Amino acid sequence: MYHLIRNPVPNQSMEYNDNRISLYVGQYGRCGVTNVPLEIGDMEVHHKIPKKLGGSDEYNNLIFVRKDVHKLIHAVEEQTIQTYLxxxxxxKDGLDKINKLRKLVGNDEIVA
Structure with a gap:
């Protein structure tokens, strides 16, 4: 958590950076999809509803995930999807969570 406090994300709002710290605590330092402990260099905040689609930096619109999870949420190429899978x-629970997040950004569900 010390790292998050000392390293705000440049070009992001104060609300985003504050909520990022709260998210880390609220998720007990774990990925919101895989439940794996988050590590510095392998964690990103994902906007459930992208800002370009009207989403905000509010706490309820954000989720902390591992980098590979974030890439899978946004992946559209079949080969890329398969690689991250x-x-x-x-x-099943993890795939359900991924699919809910994919739908919110406008991507198709992944069928296993």
Whole structure:
């Protein structure tokens, strides 16, 4: 958490940076999809509804995820999707969470 406090994300709002710290605490330092402990260099905040689609930096619109999870949420190429599915080895619950997040950004669900 010390790292998050000392390293705000440039070009993001104060609300975003404050909520990022709160999210980390609220998620017990774990990925919101895989439940794996987050590590510096392998964690990103995802906007559930993208700002370009009217989303905000509010706490309820953000989720902390691992980098590979974030890439899978936004991936559209089948080969890229398959690569991240293999890397992440998601269970049904994880895939359901990914698909909910993918739908919110306008991407198709992944059918396993």
């Amino acid at each position: 293999q890397k992440l080895n998601l269970d």
